[in-house]
Amino acid sequence: MIITEEYPHTAISTWSGFVYQGKVALYHCLRLLEKSYDDSKCYRLQLESADDFAVYLADKCISIHQVKAYKDGSFSKYRGAVKKQVTDSLKYPGASVYFHVSTCINDLPEGFNVKYKPVSIYTYRSNGIDQNFCNLSDLDQLVETEISEIYKKAGEGSSHKLSGPYLERSRNILENIIIDKVIDVHAKIQREGKATDREIAAKEYISFSKICDVLEDELTEALLTEDFFFKQLLIDIGTYYKRFFDEACRDDGDVCNFDKLDSYIALLCGLDKRRLRDFIKSVLPQKRGEFKNIDQYKSETFSLEDLRDGLFRVLDRLTTAGIEREKRLVFSWFHEGRFYYPTALRGSELIDAKKICKRIIQNSIANEVEFLYESGVLVTVGVDVESLPSVYSVGPNSMDEDNALSHRRIAHFKDISLVSYSKVSEDLKDE
Structure with a gap:
């Protein structure tokens, strides 16, 4: 069920930060689909309510995600946000809790996963190597890599989708799905002034099936309007x-x-x-x-x-x-x-x-x-x-x-x- 008694702080109006968060959210959704496409189709992506973003199965929150795009690589910069995420995670029992960073944290405390349980630093896959950070300049390539892996698993009929221009077009259209939702949420916030940003955002979801529709469609240039x-x-x-x-x-x-x-x-x-x-x-x-x-x-x-x-x-x-x-x-x-x-x-x-x-x-x-x-x-x-x-x-x-x-x-x-x-x-x- 939707948490209504208290909504965490939202930064949905900070556009540049949201664009980064949106790209990270898309990457995570694609990883879930690449791992188990049919099982993940029924998931829903929620933006800026339970956390920076969250993934739901029906009304159950299965993961919450905090995204920080700081240039600072010292843990002291993130400690307060990590502690808050530990507290916030109590509202979502059983959910995985991930903390995303754009810069490598050089002094992550020993025993971090125990001291700050259930928070985990999110791991990205880059050129076959796992790393616990991802900056903006690398995200587009990582997203396209996940898209290409999904296309490969779809079989020979999708081989034409593996070209660079087609992968870029796929990524752009998928990103636009998230932007559509942001614009929609902004419009509702303006119309319903008495409601808070967080209350409105809590009711808005993007179905993974909408992402799948793009991946399964033929993305011709006619779509580039x-x-x-x-x-x-x-x-x-x-x-x-x-x-x-x-x-x-x-x-x-x-x-x-x-x-x-x-x-x-x-x-x-x-x-x-x-x-x-x-x-x-x-x-x-x-x-x-x-x-x-x-x-x-x-x-x-x-x-x-x-x-x-x-x-x-x-x-x-x-x-x-x-x-x-x-x-x-x-x-x-x-x-x-x-x-x-x-x-x-x-x-x-x-x-x-x-x-x-x-x-x-x-x-x-x-x-x-x-x-x-x-x-x-x-x-x-x-x-x-x-x-x-x-x-x-x-x-x-x-x-x-x-x-x-x-x-x-x-x-x-x-x-x-x-x-x-x-x-x-x-x-x-x-x-």
């Missing part, structure tokens, strides 16, 4: 933010303002398709922000480098932005009569600036990036241009080649400049 890529972009945001987080903690000694960035990520992952398209065009004004097919997803949206090395760095280094949320999501700062907008633009050489400015002007005219027609400053990483048209040739030959541009149109951009985040006023920096 705009809705599919929209959900994939939400996963990308969380994945890329987690990598930014990990690298900042490693390289900068955890000096980033992650409370501020977490609030930004929550807003990004609450966007619908139209507003996500608009946001992509605003932070990557040289792109169209379209994702109706695989080519657009790869070429007209953001990449890991765009977010990790561009936008997230700009948002981190500047003070808390003013936020417009009504028609579209726009972060901005107002300083000495000018608006400053964050972008994911990166570069250093003049040739980069020329290409960027040309693409911004062409794309903005063709795809109506409205704020670019106003005066303002686009904050970048390593690109400085006093005025967009200043480094973009607008002579007759260029005009003929572009065919869509005119001196009058380009004049709209004369008050738009690009500036590196390191060169903005000290008043805008979050030191």
